[in-house]
Every structure is written in structure tokens, then in C-alpha cells.
Amino acid sequence: MLSPTPAELAARARADLRVGLPVAVGGLILASVETLAAERLAEMRAAGPLVLAVSGRRAETLKARAYDGDLARIAVPDDAGSDWLRAVADPADDLRAPLKGPLRTLRNGDVTAWRTGLALAKAAQLLPAVVGVEAPAPAGLTRLPAGGVTTRPMLPAEVAAARVPLSAHPASRVHVFREEDGGGEHYAIEIGMVDRARPVLTRLHSACFTGDVLGSLKCDCGPQLHAAMAAMAAAGGGVLLYLNQEGRGIGLANKMRAYDLQDQGFDTVEANHRLGFEDDERDFRLGAGLLRQLGIGSVRLMTNNPRKLSMMAAQGVEVAERVPLHAGLTPENAAYLDVKRAKSGHLE
Numbered sequence: 001m002l003s004p005t006p007a008e009l010a011a012r013a014r015a016d017l018r019v020g021l022p023v024a025v026g027g028l029i030l031a032s033v034e035t036l037a038a039e040r041l042a043e044m045r046a047a048g049p050l051v052l053a054v055s056g057r058r059a060e061t062l063k064a065r066a067y068d069g070d071l072a073r074i075a076v077p078d079d080a081g082s083d084w085l086r087a088v089a090d091p092a093d094d095l096r097a098p099l100k101g102p103l104r105t106l107r108n109g110d111v112t113a114w115r116t117g118l119a120l121a122k123a124a125q126l127l128p129a130v131v132g133v134e135a136p137a138p139a140g141l142t143r144l145p146a147g148g149v150t151t152r153p154m155l156p157a158e159v160a161a162a163r164v165p166l167s168a169h170p171a172s173r174v175h176v177f178r179e180e181d182g183g184g185e186h187y188a189i190e191i192g193m194v195d196r197a198r199p200v201l202t203r204l205h206s207a208c209f210t211g212d213v214l215g216s217l218k219c220d221c222g223p224q225l226h227a228a229m230a231a232m233a234a235a236g237g238g239v240l241l242y243l244n245q246e247g248r249g250i251g252l253a254n255k256m257r258a259y260d261l262q263d264q265g266f267d268t269v270e271a272n273h274r275l276g277f278e279d280d281e282r283d284f285r286l287g288a289g290l291l292r293q294l295g296i297g298s299v300r301l302m303t304n305n306p307r308k309l310s311m312m313a314a315q316g317v318e319v320a321e322r323v324p325l326h327a328g329l330t331p332e333n334a335a336y337l338d339v340k341r342a343k344s345g346h347l348e
């Protein structure tokens with residue numbers, strides 16, 4: 001079959017939004033506030049009244065009534081341009097210019113297409129804000145049904161693997177997996193000898209460029225990564241899953257936006273909410289999917305995160321034991337770790 005599947009169309013739509021191209025979803029033309037050029041915005045405006053959709057989280061900060069619950073549709077005033085849209089979508093200047101309103105939000109009507117638009121923007125790791133207009137789709141735009149693809153299939157397939165001697169353990173292998181719908185690539189690192197007849201010492205690590213590569217003191221990711229590999233080497237073997245879910249799934253650009261908000265006094269969770277994201281946008285089912293592909297059905301999971309534990313059980317991977325993982329406490333990350341315990345239920 002040569003025509004694209006719904007998942008392939010969604011992949012295309014994510015790419016379109018990232019390059020600033022509108023997409024047609026149901027009866028709407030939608031574009032990302034972050035990437036849309038002023039000329040395209042003017043073209044959309046010529047097609048009808050513009051509406052800006054933000055997530056319910058962002059609406060809370062804006063004090064805009066979210067009649068639709070998880071999202072709010074804000075009527076765009078006739079004289080509002082790209083700067084106005086950006087100011088409503090992006091919390092960077094909330095404190096300096098707190099009044100974005102008064103914002104008039106819409107109620108009633110079917111919001112399925114808008115919800116799909118926001119899900120696509122999030123999946124594209126853009127600010128979760130889409131501007132749109134009810135209009136027939138011009139030729140050439142990617143078209144999705146209103147329901148689009150909101151939950152992405154997590155079907156990573158192994159594409160390559162090779163031996164990589166590591167300082168943690170010389171007998172190690174790196175496997176590269178690719179999500180079949182054009183999503184990210186994720187890595188599984190087999191360290192030492194992995195005995196599948198017993199629960200395997202396992203770590204689900206989410207990418208943290210700042211912590212893993214740069215040695216940031218703001219979080220504990222880098223030390224956790226190295227402590228996990230050292231523990232696996234000491235145990236004779238283990239599996240490290242390196243999931244490309246930077247910034248708890250919001251991407252590095254949004255994580256830097258969150259860090260900037262943290263410097264304005266908000267904690268990790270508040271910063272995510274002000275940006276319009278949930279506390280944690282990761283889908284941990286991915287990790288269970290990778291383990292199954294690796295033939296691992298029972299793990300000793302190195303984590304303090306209860307969501308990782310419950311997800312494993314729900315996805316049919318037995319957690320024979322939770323192994324606490326504490327490493328790299330610094331004065332700079334103490335508050336971040338406190339918030340994990342206080343707000344995200346992290347275990348000691």
C-alpha cells in the first residue's frame with residue numbers, strides 16, 4: 001500500500017509544524033505558534049477568525065477560562081500579531097509583562113481537532129500552543145482526521161548493534177532502536193554478561209544532555225547514569241536503557257525554557273506547568289517495550305520513581321526488586337531532589 005497510514009501522516013504533521021508549515025486537521029488549518037512566520041499567519045487570518053489553543057496548564061497560568069478542560073481556545077483579537085501569540089504561548093516574560101489579557105475563551109463545539117493539534121505540537125517538542133482557523137485545506141498541506149493520532153504507537157525496532165568496550169565494563173554492547181513512526185531513537189546498553197534466566201539489573205535512564213554530557217550540577221542525572229553502569233559492572237551484568245526523552249519528554253529547548261523559569265523562582269513542576277506541560281510527559285511504556293524486545297521479562301529496577309515501577313508491572317515486565325539509586329547530591333540540585341520527593345512521590 002503506497003498511501004500513508006495515520007501514524008505516518010502524524011509523523012509528517014510533526015515535521016511540518018517544526019518547520020513552520022500549517023497542517024490540516026479535521027476542518028481546521030493549524031500551525032505552531034513557535035514556528036509560524038508572520039506572512040503565513042496573515043494568510044491564515046485572511047481565511048477567517050483566528051483561534052489560539054493552549055493547554056489547560058497554560059490556561060491556568062493565564063487565568064483564562066478553560067471551558068474544554070485540558071485545553072483552552074482563545075479568540076485572537078483582530079489586531080494581535082505574532083508577538084501577541086508568542087506572549088500568550090511562552091511564559092518567558094510572564095513576570096515582566098503579567099497581563100496578557102483579558103483573554104476571551106470559546107466554549108461549546110467539538111475540540112477534537114484542537115486537541116490533536118496540541119498533541120502534535122507536544123510530540124514535536126514545540127511550545128504547546130497552536131493557532132488555527134476553520135477553513136478548507138489548501139492543496140499540499142498534510143491532512144489528518146480530527147482525531148489524528150494522539151497516542152503514539154511505541155514500537156521501537158532494533159536497527160543496529162555492536163560491541164563497545166566501556167570504561168565501566170569492557171564487554172558491553174550498544175543496541176540502537178528506532179520508533180517505527182519516525183519518532184526518536186533509543187539505545188539499550190548491555191553491560192557485561194546479561195543472564196536472562198534471572199531478574200536483570202536494569203536502569204531506565206532518560207536523556208539529560210546537560211547532566212549526562214555537560215556535568216550540570218542542577219540535577220543528578222550524570223552521577224546516576226555512571227553509578228548505574230558501575231553497579232551493573234560490579235554485579236557482572238545489567239541493561240541500561242537510554243531513552244531519548246530529554247527534559248522528561250519536553251525536549252531540550254523547552255527544558256531550557258523551564259530552567260529559565262526556575263531562575264525566576266519557580267520549581268521544576270511549576271515551570272513545566274507554566275510552559276503548558278504536565279509534570280512529566282514521558283511515556284515509560286517505551287522502556288518495557290525495549291526490554292521485551294531484548295528478551296528480558298524480569299528486572300531488578302534501579303530507580304526512585306514509583307511511576308517507572310507501576311508502568312513495568314502494567315506492561316507485563318516483572319519488577320523482582322527495586323534498587324534505590326542515589327548519587328550526585330550537590331547544593332545546586334538539593335531543591336530539585338526535594339521537589340521530586342514532595343511533588344512526584346519519589347522514594348528514598
Ligand SMILES: Nc1nc2c(ncn2[C@@H]2O[C@H](COP(=O)(O)OP(=O)(O)OP(=O)(O)O)[C@@H](O)[C@H]2O)c(=O)[nH]1
Pocket residue numbers: 204205206207208209219221224245246247248249250255258259268272302303304305308340346
Ligand atoms: N522538564 C524538566 N526536566 C528535567 C529537569 N531536570 C531534569 N530533567 C529531566 O528529567 C529526566 C530525569 O530522568 P530520570 O533520570 O529518569 O529520573 P527520575 O524520573 O527522577 O527517576 P529515577 O532517577 O529513576 O528515580 C531527564 O529527562 C532530564 O532531562 C527540569 O528541571 N525540568
Ligand SMILES: [Zn+2]
Pocket residue numbers: 208210211212219220221222
Ligand atoms: Zn538531568
